[in-house]
Amino acid sequence: MDGELTSGKPDLKEGIYFGEELDITHPSVQAELPMHGANLFPDIPQFRETILEYLSVMTDLGHIVMSEIALSLELDADYFRDRYTNDPLILFRIFNYPADPQPLGESWGVGEHTDYGLLTILKQDHLGGLQVKSKSGWIEAPPIPNSFVCNIGDMLDRLTGGFYRSTPHRVKNLSGCDRVSFPFFFDPSFDAELHPIEIKERSISEDKNERWDQTSVHEFHGTYGDYVLGKVAKVFPELRQKVL
Template sequence: MSAYPLPIIDLRELDDPSTRENFYQKLRFTAREIGFFYLIGHDVSSEQRENLLATTKRFFSLPITEKSKIDMSHSKHFRGYTGSTQENTRNQPDYREQIDIGEELPALSLTEQDPIWFNLQGPNQWPDALPELREQALAWQSAMRATAIKLIKAFLVALELPENSFDPIIADPAQHLLKLIHYPARENSFNGEQGVGAHKDAGILTLLWQDNIGGLQVETDSGWVDVAPLENAFVVNIGEVFELATNGYLRANVHQVVRKQNSVSRYSIAYFITPSVFANEVPLLPLPAYLAKQALGPDSDPLNPLFTNLGKNAIKGRLRSHLSVTRQFYPEEYEQIIKNSNIL
């Protein structure tokens, strides 16, 4: 197991009274020092994963005319297909195509006085050519959400806090994002190395399944480290909401995906659990004094500064990343981004 660069956390240890305390200690250390780990011992079957992966591959092999029928530019809720180079990270294009799928909910009936981030709730777009995708994707979201909430509560207990401390933030109606991702093969040196650029995740937790091709890298104090795929494991990382809520005790680490020359296609399934659209400010959790002394404060990306308002922070990332949607549905915010490279 030493061949793998990240700690390995076994979720089964949480359910065993004889190993539970050791689990909490490992989780707290890993989250504090690294912010990334492999998760094994979960309840998601390889059959469920392989079925969703096969359908994902069939979608990305469709003609562009079919994929474009659910193009994200049709959705003010930022749902649907995004072609390669159509999403930006740190204002540079990402060489990947993807489908963004949120909780399947009706759009809220809004007035001009309602906050813009209420638009993050709404229906998904589904491809007519692959009707099985809807059932598979929503089942995956449900399984991932249960695992993510279990981990969130475990983090809180590990920090000697009530396990319900985040309940208002993760309350129903559920807010989460599933990304089905294809990184096309990089056949020469002329198309981009950036699969997805260096960034922190904006939500609470991310659970990522990656295939065996590689390309994910995590930034450490010693530089970039390749995160080798581990069979049947998710790669879990902490998002900025958890970093802010613990005043930097929990670490949201910078990561990227690199497309190496002469590589083959890479596929991944990324799940992000995010705050309710009705939540307000990021709560500052009252850590025990000895842990609070170790909190260094959140390390905000100067190219992507944070807001403490949960909704504003969530919508900001979507507006900056998907300019075709922003230009069409949010013209005032689009002008801000063009002028300032950010939302003010």
């Protein structure tokens, strides 16, 4: 608890984190790329097998959703896969949000933020607590049985010049009991450089001073690895020296 920060404030949550399972012979592991390697699985029967199966199925779903987004931009269905997600950086987290001891206070399970990559595919439990920022203010995103919540990430915002906007969201657990959520992050390859796509409609009217981190994704230069490590160093202070 309190080991992860959002905008410098501790999150009221705990989690276990997974990525693509890579053994020591994989080139990315040999190159000692951060966020690449073997997972640390708890000793629970069928847990490892279940997680790896989920990662595989959700990766396939990520490719499908991104192909539909490509078609919506009048691009080839394989546009993103050919350029950015042939070897996607995938992350899966299991979060537990305990009941908020100060329901009327300023504590948050996770404070306002946007996700870093292309697409987040979230499975929630039945308790609610997720809020999304719309043009009219904060609204609830209640759980719908047998469905996912899909968040647009910063890199899709950048690639489409603001046509698809990354989604500010936050969590406050007012249910009185533990809330569990399962976000899967489908992100560009670690070494991918993301430049704006030439599309017919573009809508950069972003005021970075109004954004949660006072930065603009459209002013960023570098690889996705550079971007995500810069964010990770702020979210996990104890990892700062290891990833930068």
